[in-house]
Amino acid sequence: MKHGLEGRAFAKAIAILVAFVAAGGGAVAAQTIDPNAAMRAADLTMYPASFSMIASISTLHRGADATTMEIEVEHKAGRGTFMEMLSPPRSKGMRFLQTEGALWMYSPRSGSRSPIRLSPRESFQGSVFSNNDVGDSTWANDYTASLAGSTTIDSPDFGKVDVWIVAGTAKRWDVPYGSVRLYLRKDGLLPLRVEYDAKSGLHIKTMELSGYSSIAGRLRPSRLVMTATDGTGDSSTVVIRDLKAREDLPDAMFNQSWLVR
16 A cells, blocks of 8 residues: 655656656657656556545455455645554554654554554554555655566456566665565556565565556556465455545644544
């Protein structure tokens, strides 16, 4: 789950990509692309700059029953991300706030008024997604991009498609992955697959993106499947619904006083 870029980043990405993408998001220039601009374009495909949405996360662990949770998410460009658990009943009302590079959790049932700071690398509520994946993991903010080549992959939405492979190297120590590889459809730079490597270089997760349709004004995915590549086959599936661009989210929502209200 990736969250939106600021409006200035949107303008910059589009300005850089104009030399590579035909008017209206058509065919990408055949020879090469700017990898950093392409990574920003992929971010902008995921979500509007400021938005709200409902998302379910279903997880399958080997030898265990499937689990499902539902969260409501509000994100404001330049401010942060506020999330509240809607289900299951035991977790309903739990809140999360991603702001200024930190993710905080607060449970009204805890009896405390102090939120807990979470590690960006740890699993989000037992899923295969990390806390950073769910809270705030914009690729272009976290990784320096380079072009790693091109190939052809199968997409459930588009069939066999040509893609650019854009590799990203972590910019900071607190980024949960050492590197990523984005597989972007050449026509429109749509992210179809992302591979995640640990800082040791070990490939640990793969995310497949599908369910593309016109959502909040542009073609976006609604289904994200993250699978562990450690041999367990564990996977988590995010299904996005009710995604809307928002310009009315108050700044007050994105501070700790709102979290513990």
